[in-house]
Amino acid sequence: MTAIPLPHVASARGSYLYDEDGRDYLDASSGVLNVNLGHGDPAVIAAITEQLGQVAFVHRSQFSSRPLRLLTEQLLAVAPAGTAHVEYANSGSEANECALRIALAYHHRTGSPGRTVVMSEQPSYHGMTAGALTLTGQPAKVDASFAPLLTNGTIADGSRVLPAPGALRAGRQEWAAALDRAGRERVAAVFVEPVGGASSGAAPMDDETLRWLRAEADRSGFLLVADEVMCGFGRTGRWWGCDHAGMAPDLLTSGKGLSGGYTSLAVTLVGARVAGAFDKPLGSVVLGHTMSGNPLAAAASLAVLRRLRADELPARAARLGAGLAARLAVLAAKHPVITAVRGRGLMLGLGLAGRPEHPLAVSRALVSSAREHGLVLCPGGIDHVTESVMVAPPLTSTEGELDELARRLDAALDTLASRTTSAVGAVPA
């Protein structure tokens, strides 16, 4: 809930949203890093409309469909090396639940039912369903009343991996110590965000640590799961966040950019070794939901994926991201509240000088001052160390839009600076 009334959206085109009073807002967060093609893409609208006129729903146990078949083909063409199977879900949270179930079922079937510990990092965000919520490393944000939901049988004490004091992400040393603590023979899976989402304000994982975890997973027998719900599908300037480290996980979950915000669809990409451990096709193990992989969502996502591939939007994100990071560095030199410019491609974050006594107040104040200046930003961070905002416009943005983004952000930062310290502190929690 927010104390500041939200604008009422009336329409949207490309990188801009318009409210009912006709004000425009430049979307510097692509919704929540999902509207990667911008709004109102004609090819996606045409694909959805055509599919709606043919068949919107079939259950995957009764029929396959042309869009789902083509989407699966296209996904396998861009998936990390060794991907053998695509499992569909409706949200990133569900895709992570699916990865959890596959990991536990894999160890059961390969003679290691004692591998039940699943590890994840803090800060992290993996979703709101019970298993995904349990993996989420945000103690101050995850409501204490949810505790009975959390699957502590799987996520044992000590399986949360913390960064060194003052650091944003855990490195090899912290991971090694945590694996020692948990006992490597008990670990079923390790979940990582190759480029952190809102919980760390786009802090990338160190590539060397990621490669070390890959090697450690092979040595010790646990599965490496990359949660690329936010950073997948070209957002970071490569197809996958893992590509920056040149490694492929055992399981990769993604969502958001797959459908570009036009519908709900998420995936768990399964590597050959894991898929091969099941004596019947993985899809027939109980994994999905009623709407998983329905033809309408598949048709929309197929159109999004075709556009991502045809227009080489991951490479465009790399190119535009370098220019945007340079513009943000200019703002950082001018505004002392910005402590860092970080991220990859068009998944950028501004570290902010947070105040320990009012964690996240500065981030919230900047988001609302940006809105006053017609700019949409996502808040980031779980405490004053990670306090940040995400800057992540659509992959289809123009150079002119990035100039305008920097201009509006500059004005928002001026407004933030002009407000008194007490006014910042008074921003509602």
Ligand SMILES: Cc1ncc(COP(=O)(O)O)c(C=O)c1O
């Ligand atoms: C890294 C990551 N994992 C999982 C999720 C959960 O996805 P959803 O909101 O679609 O359930 C999110 C959502 O922001 C995310 O950023």
